[in-house]
Amino acid sequence: MRRKIYDKLTEWKKNNGESALLIKGARRVGKSYIVEQFAKAEYKSYILIDFNQASNEVKDLFEHFLTDLDTFFLYLSSIYNVKLYPRQTLIILDEVQLFPRARSAIKYLVADGRYDYIETGSLISIKKNVKDILIPSEEDHLEMYPLDFEEFLWALGNETLMNVIRDCFEKKRPLGQALHRKAMNYLRQYIIVGGMPQAVDTFIKTNNFDKVDKAKRRILNLYRDDIRKHADNYALDVEAIFEEIPSQLKNQHQHFKLSSIKQGARFNEYKDAIFWLSDAMIANNCYNSTEPNIGLRLNLDKRLLKCYMADTGLLISHAFDENNLVSEEIYKKLLFDKLEVNRGMIVENTVAQMLVASGHKLYFYANASRDDVASRMEIDFLIAKSKISNRHNISPIEVKSSKNYTLSSIRKFINKYTEQLHTPYVLHTSDLKEEDGIVYLPLYMTPLL
Template identity: 50%
Template sequence: MVFKRKIYEKMKAWKELSGGESALMIEGARRIGKSTIAETFVQNEYEDYILLDFAKEKREILSNFEENIGDLDTFFRNLFLLKGKSLREKQSVIIFDEVQLFPLARQAIKYLVADGRYDYIETGSLISIKENVKDILIPSEEYKLKMYPMDFEEFLWAKGDEITFPIVKEAFEKRKSLGEDIHRQVMQKFRTYMAVGGMPQAVSAFVNGRTYEEIDFVKRNILDLYEDDLKKYDTNHKERASVVFKTIPEQLSNHNSHFKLAILDKKARYERYVDAIDFVAESMMGNACINVTAPEVALEL
């Protein structure tokens, strides 16, 4: 099921303003709909496209990047032969899906954009993690958009409700009460959103009338994927990222919602956990909100 997403309008703005001089990078956590929105966008906004999914591509595709990126005529000839289709220049786009799995393709963006025959859209998670960028030159030709799970308004859109949110927004801006009955209805919808969450798979299950038990099953599978990513990172980092991630619910249950190192370990020190905390934030598995009480002092202090 394809849902209406706010990032779509930002993608249209990129296409119009970029003029082919940058590739679009959609960054976000896993299973939030990056691949779906990218493919939906190119189907609507371009004449044709080729999708390269680096989680599935054959060795021949990868070798083409390794051996022929310096000769783009040969590169495109081989790509079209391997994918079984060609593209019309200036009217088509090539999608690099899960580009973090093959960093060399991301590095090639510099030359592909300069060539100018096609547009390029990249999608990826964990793209800024050191292990995924340590051996490549990050292209300056990327225009980055961060994508998140579906917010409350997008959730309402999925249910076919385009009335509630504008009314709430107008009431907020005018500082005018909705009235007790309407407020109760809106809060019921919001509590439903909080129970279902914003992962497209879970929202799709809800829209299709699945039970909350089945929706929870979908979300637990996604959490398992996140925990697998954390374990891979923790192989060299003493499981600290997993500990940080798993304590987030407890951290948020504090009356002031402050992140406390003592919950991780009574002897915990910032310098031991800063990389793990950064990983959870950079992977977009968690959202870090820096609480600054003295803005005139540098954040590093």
């Protein structure tokens, strides 16, 4: 599958030898696959060291021969039966979190300068995976996400639709009825299938939602296994939060209420568990920014958050659990936009996924003032414009999953935060329009914000 991260790998290669590259992503997001494809296409030779199955003989090289790199490379070349070429060989340290000593060795390998290095892994920052090692400063970092909407279109063989969408977004022009309907149909497929490569591949090959659902469910079970194996003393807390995500998103305001897990639960009790799911890139956490101004991060209230699944396709399999299989009927209702409940949860999770894939951190704004009605509002997302100026930096975003909706919060925001306001957006199921200073965008334009 064609992935945008490939271009970033190519850009990194131009710096040839100045740093290693660490690619972090959730399990089954396609890290190993894309790096090996890159190695085959861009290098004369490569070695892939998979620490899921690397022998003790290989691991011993990192323990005993880093002060003698001539011998290190001689043995490595012999073990994998691969000839090494200076500046033309890539060495891949796959699932490097399973052997942190290899990650700390990057300092010496990069300084040696003979070859290029890419590390891949999940759970990279979990405490036990960085314990007792020196994190190398010679690492550039990339995060890899599930396929975004445009990559999904490419996988389905459509190379042109996103170009039209992008052109209409830039010119603030609607697509028109026929193209809008086509784009929304693709978007619903993307929501249902999600962006995990195995699920997309199954959909392309079979067009069978039962098989797609089983592929997604295998990934969810893998995540549960990871939680039990790697979340240490708070595995039960992490699993409780993970299982609770769908029901929490179903709530009207979707704030994560820890009291649903345990009576009287406090944020400090669960903050490590919440971080674990975010760091594993299984969940996208969205925090309340109490002051919608420059530096949204500076005004975080981490106690008030929304917890989205990193992939909406996985959310659907996680949420509609009927005898361990989401029924074909539910998938058909989603495909034809006939599902009457939980639609808001699904659409908002999709927007969160698209914003993260486009490089945004997730923030929302909530003010529950009992005394000032004009200040009482909730905005689904806040984003800052790319070039910050003295004023007008923040765009509020409201997400609407149906054709009938009210806009009381965003209108209050426009009135109250005139100095901070950039462009207010409503993401909805209809085509593009501008009205009363608000830009209404079809949901499939979210990645372009």
